[in-house]
Amino acid sequence: MMTEADYYALFEAYAHGELAGPARANLEARLAADPALALRYADFAEMTSTLRAYGQRQQTRQQLRSIHAAMLAAEAPELLAQPETKLTHTVNPMLRISRTERKLREFWNGHRATVGVAASVAVMAVFATLLGLDLWKTSHLPTPMGYQALRREVERIKKSQKDLKLTLNTQLGKETLPAVSSKFSGTGFALTSEGYLVTSFHVIQGADSLLVEGRNNQHYHAEPVYSDVKHDLAILRITDKKFNGFGRLPYAVKSGQADLGERVFTLGYPREDVVYGEGSLSARSGFEGDTAFYQVSIPVNPGNSGGPLLDERGNLIGVVSGRQNDAQSAAFATKSSYLVRLVDSLAAAKPATTYPYHLPRFGQLAGSGRPQQLKKLQDYVFVVKVFE
Amino acid sequence: MSRGNPTSSSLTPTDEALIFAIRGGDERALAHLYRLHWPMVSHFVLQNSGSEDDAQDVYQEGVMVFYEKVRDGSLELSCQIKTYLYAVCRRLWLKRLTSKSRFGVRLLDDEEHGPYLNTGAEEDLLTAEEQDRRFATMSEALNHLGEPCRSLIEGFYLLDKSMQDLTTEFGYTNADNAKNQKYKCLVRLKKLFFSHYKEEPI
Numbered sequence: 001m002m003t004e005a006d007y008y009a010l011f012e013a014y015a016h017g018e019l020a021g022p023a024r025a026n027l028e029a030r031l032a033a034d035p036a037l038a039l040r041y042a043d044f045a046e047m048t049s050t051l052r053a054y055g056q057r058q059q060t061r062q063q064l065r066s067i068h069a070a071m072l073a074a075e076a077p078e079l080l081a082q083p084e085t086k087l088t089h090t091v092n093p094m095l096r097i098s099r100t101e102r103k104l105r106e107f108w109n110g111h112r113a114t115v116g117v118a119a120s121v122a123v124m125a126v127f128a129t130l131l132g133l134d135l136w137k138t139s140h141l142p143t144p145m146g147y148q149a150l151r152r153e154v155e156r157i158k159k160s161q162k163d164l165k166l167t168l169n170t171q172l173g174k175e176t177l178p179a180v181s182s183k184f185s186g187t188g189f190a191l192t193s194e195g196y197l198v199t200s201f202h203v204i205q206g207a208d209s210l211l212v213e214g215r216n217n218q219h220y221h222a223e224p225v226y227s228d229v230k231h232d233l234a235i236l237r238i239t240d241k242k243f244n245g246f247g248r249l250p251y252a253v254k255s256g257q258a259d260l261g262e263r264v265f266t267l268g269y270p271r272e273d274v275v276y277g278e279g280s281l282s283a284r285s286g287f288e289g290d291t292a293f294y295q296v297s298i299p300v301n302p303g304n305s306g307g308p309l310l311d312e313r314g315n316l317i318g319v320v321s322g323r324q325n326d327a328q329s330a331a332f333a334t335k336s337s338y339l340v341r342l343v344d345s346l347a348a349a350k351p352a353t354t355y356p357y358h359l360p361r362f363g364q365l366a367g368s369g370r371p372q373q374l375k376k377l378q379d380y381v382f383v384v385k386v387f388e
Numbered sequence: 389m390s391r392g393n394p395t396s397s398s399l400t401p402t403d404e405a406l407i408f409a410i411r412g413g414d415e416r417a418l419a420h421l422y423r424l425h426w427p428m429v430s431h432f433v434l435q436n437s438g439s440e441d442d443a444q445d446v447y448q449e450g451v452m453v454f455y456e457k458v459r460d461g462s463l464e465l466s467c468q469i470k471t472y473l474y475a476v477c478r479r480l481w482l483k484r485l486t487s488k489s490r491f492g493v494r495l496l497d498d499e500e501h502g503p504y505l506n507t508g509a510e511e512d513l514l515t516a517e518e519q520d521r522r523f524a525t526m527s528e529a530l531n532h533l534g535e536p537c538r539s540l541i542e543g544f545y546l547l548d549k550s551m552q553d554l555t556t557e558f559g560y561t562n563a564d565n566a567k568n569q570k571y572k573c574l575v576r577l578k579k580l581f582f583s584h585y586k587e588e589p590i
Contacts, residue, residue: 008575
């Protein structure tokens with residue numbers, strides 16, 4: 001009786017073709033006749049082939065590993081030797097990098113989506129903050145909290161201005177308005193009959209050019225002559241050649257202080273039309289106790305800045321400058337005494353100027369009713385348009 | 389009739405020559421192939437949260453599948469070698485990722501290597517997996533076999549040593565003794581192997 005090991009010896013010899021003719025035929029016949037033997041042979045064949053394949057695989061694995069090592073070793077010269085190879089993959093240089101960098105790169109590869117999102121959020125946040133700050137600054141820059149300078153941002157009401165232009169154009173035929181619309185506007189008024197105007201400094205702040213527009217749609221170009229940042233005053237001069245004086249001004253500039261409780265009024269351009277505002281002088285100091293200003297109880301709006309503040313007899317006692325946001329109808333106006341002082345110092349500094357300062361000394365408004373006063377006055381109050 | 393026929397139309401001449409050379413057992417050709425496509429796979433794996441080592445493992449596994457198919461002539465390529473390798477490695481890496489991750493895995497693919505579907509890689513991988521299981525069982529069985537049987541079998545079948553060498557190495561008096569010992573070992577190995585291999589569900 002043959003043991004299984006004996007059969008294996010036989011099988012191996014058969015598989016290697018070492019069996020002689022008769023023995024071989026004998027085995028083949030038995031394999032065909034005996035299913036148990038055939039199964040045994042099949043098992044043997046499967047096992048030996050698996051073993052061989054397993055050995056082969058281990059060899060191949062070893063081979064691949066050595067190829068990989070050789071590739072890593074030959075990486076640098078290979079790169080130099082084959083510059084025409086497309087380097088579409090950025091991973092090539094990775095093979096020569098330090099351990100730390102490799103860690104970093106792995107981290108980057110794993111997290112770059114997250115990092116990208118975080119970075120873009122950060123960038124957006126930064127820009128939003130900067131933009132917001134900038135916007136906030138442009139609207140609040142020269143003023144402390146709670147104080148609002150009253151120059152009007154024209155962009156905000158562009159639409160209504162367009163409508164106005166349309167009506168103007170249809171009404172006035174060929175009369176053309178400046179193509180660029182102004183960015184800000186405020187109010188200004190005549191200071192002398194020779195063409196000096198007064199407005200608030202913050203109205204013309206950062207201005208490239210100024211356009212002064214009167215009630216009858218006459219408009220002039222103007223240039224700033226002097227600015228007093230501290231008291232929020234600016235003096236402009238009309239530069240147009242065709243301009244030939246305002247004529248006699250109806251109001252006088254008061255050099256002294258006005259009294260508490262005096263009835264005061266102002267004219268200004270918070271809209272396209274001139275707007276009258278009335279109230280009384282409620283304090284002889286301004287925002288946070290600034291003695292250069294009056295506090296008046298006139299409802300004022302952006303655009304009123306630079307408007308004249310007059311008392312009942314039609315004397316100019318101040319220049320409207322701003323209001324307090326968190327208080328009911330608390331507006332502030334620069335005292336006219338500062339204006340007088342400013343003009344005096346200017347006149348003293350430039351005595352030989354071709355445009356002398358002649359402040360109006362006597363008003364013509366005293367005694368007449370308010371509508372009559374306003375009728376005279378409104379020809380001397382202008383819109384100051386600021387182009388940046 | 390494209391089975392095992394490397395002259396299929398989508399193969400470039402270089403691919404064809406490579407396959408021919410590899411089938412002929414040219415180690416340089418294999419090395420060349422390996423170097424040629426390594427950047428692609430390494431880039432892919434690195435891009436999909438793998439490490440350099442992962443890339444190497446996956447790539448070697450993939451090349452192995454390719455190589456074994458080339459060697460036994462059963463390779464059925466309907467695309468470029470590059471695409472085939474990409475598909476195989478992609479599948480392998482996807483499998484590893486899914487086993488590692490609790491969440492669904494989405495892979496970032498390089499458009500230039502598509503279409504990686506219908507490359508026959510799936511079926512090839514299934515057979516390769518079956519083969520892997522067989523090898524794992526074999527390795528297990530060899531581990532349980534004990535000395536000197538194990539060394540003897542490994543020496544003869546895995547390392548291709550001649551019976552003569554083994555006889556001297558293990559101190560048998562003659563080659564026949566060694567052979568007899570080997571057959572006995574084979575019988576034991578067979579029992580171990582089939583008891584493990586067959587009882588596992590497929």
